[in-house]
Amino acid sequence: MIRSYQKLWPQRSAVKTIMTHDELEEHILIELNDELTHPRVRKNKKQKLELALLRITESELLESEKKELVELYKKIALKKDK
Incomplete structure (x- = not known):
């Protein structure tokens, strides 16, 4: 799933350094929390999840890769909301 x-x-240089599943989940959480964006223009987690899922489904990844990533994004979004 890391690949x-x-x-x-x-294009994200930090993504190239991911070696473990925990690191992958941390990067996804940072993305969902929009932590790399200035606080005044951040989107909420729901918006970021929708954008990420759209990017995944429109990507050239294999269908199996898309499915795994979608499930992981949803799992992380739900887990961190609790």
């Missing part, structure tokens, strides 16, 4: 995520974000 799929790296293919999804080829």
Whole structure:
């Protein structure tokens, strides 16, 4: 799944350093929390999840890769909301 995520974000240098599943989940959480954006223009987690899912479904990843990433994003979004 790490390789799929790296293919999804080829221009992000930090993504290239991901080695473990925990690191992958941390990067996804940072993305969902929009932590790399200035606080005044951040989107909420629901908006970020919708954008991420759209990016995944429109990507050139294999269908199996898309499915795994979608499930992981949803799992992380739900887990961190509790």
